[in-house]
Amino acid sequence: MARSTIEQWRMFKAVAEQGGFQQAADVIYKSQSSIHHAVHKMEELLGVTLFQVEGRKTMLTAAGEQLLRRVNYLLAEAERMENVALNLKSGVESSLNIAVDEAFPRDKLFQVLAAVSAEYPLIRIELLETILTGANELLRQGKADIALSPFTLPDNLSEDICQVEFIAVAGREHPLNLPPRELTLEELKTCRQIVIRDSALEQKKDVGWLGSDQRWTVSHVGTSIELLRKNLGFAWLPLNAVQPFLDDGTLIPLLLPRGAKRSATFYLNFNDADTLGPVARSFIGHLRFLT
Template identity: 85%
Template sequence: MARSTLEQWRMFKAVAEHGGFHQAAEVVYKSQSTIHHAVHKLEQTLDVQLFQVEGRKTLLTAAGEQLLRRINFLLTEAERMENVALNLKAGVESRLSIAVDEAFPRDLLYQTLAAVSAEYPLIRIELLETILSGANELLSQGKAEIAVSPFTLPDNLSEDLCQIEFVAVAGPQHPLTQPRRELTLEELKNCRQIVLRDSAQQQKKDVGWLGSEQRWTVSHVATSIELLRKNLGFAWLPRHAVQPFLDNGELLPLLLPRGSSRTFTFYLNFNDADTLGPVARSFIGHLRYLTSL
């Protein structure tokens, strides 16, 4: 059981940071005698001298300096605990789980998360990265409060969020880009296609053209891009994800007579708006705003 109190440590910190008992009293709105008594009691309890007086100056001892460094962390954590309690009392969630498809633009997502964290700095955010129907499955299982998905929510309302373009690409040394020419369907069928695995565990979906006789299935957009850069296949991937590699020539767009570019609608999904807390509503509001720009 601790023999000292947080209030005593707060008084100690005030004296240390403001250079004396009189100065601390003016800052914390306590009498000088109250602060002096609290610090003296602390020194007695710990059996260590925290301050020494030199002329008109009140200076920390070596032990006081060491304890000040540690007490700053303790007092910060105590303040955080109090704020969490206040948030809970006000109905603010302590945690928010969001399932987001990997094809959704990262910049928009990160800007949204930063805005929410600025508004609710103590919130714990769990980001669940999914592929295809995985986001909606996590939402239906209660593992996420919000889903950003390329599919609408069955038996519920889904909100159009944004359009995302997917482009057919391959590496500069891949047979489909050497030489540069308009490709035929047969040429595509004879080359390896890199496809993304649906992260859902139950009702998985296949999306897009899957006519290639050879196929490698991966779990992440980044893995697909890495394979393409090594000229190991071709794929349709979000333009925002591959644009830097198109710009520097590490990937090239495939020249197809049709279907080289596809646009998919992404949806904002949640089960019951009335059950969403302030943090979830903040995330939704910021995401709506940023995708509308």
């Protein structure tokens, strides 16, 4: 039988992260004396020293550091259990937040949303449109229930959901297309490349070829397409997004000796299946069926 409590471990974590008992008290709205008493009681029960004072700082001991790594998992599991209980109590969730990378095929996404809405017509769905690592960041922050991302989760399981093809394109009147010819790497480097900014705030990533001497960075695929249609640069963009403009001739595929096309795997990501409600499960089921 465990002799320590979840609340004691929360207090321990707060002291470790804030660097002192008073700082922890300010953050978790407990008195300094109650936090100090809880941590001291844990040290007595466990028979180890968790903190040591160095000057004005309260520092973790080696034992404290080792336990903190395990405490993070313990508290995360406790939160998941509470979320499972809330789902069981409420039955159907009232809203579903989906973080989706802008390169994900919209036709598939919209078909899935239509099917889910037919089953749950009163559900509120929020689409959080992201770029690169942005979808997984929102999932990690708890702002999204499901992420459709070109990156796997580093600490969880990810499911391959589809392949997205990217193609190098420029406007019909762009110098790279006049006259139509196979381009050299040197020609590509001298022209402006349009790249799309990672929407994540914490751990941004750059992907793809970024060798151009000139570069404009934008936040949305649609903005990139408009710049290309005005012959202001070239870019690698999702084929599903540029296909209408290839069909009407306003965008032209670049003739490169290699690398003109590339594909990326997109992943279905979520943190814990047990915490997902019936609407989220319906979305995942329809997504798997269509892709």
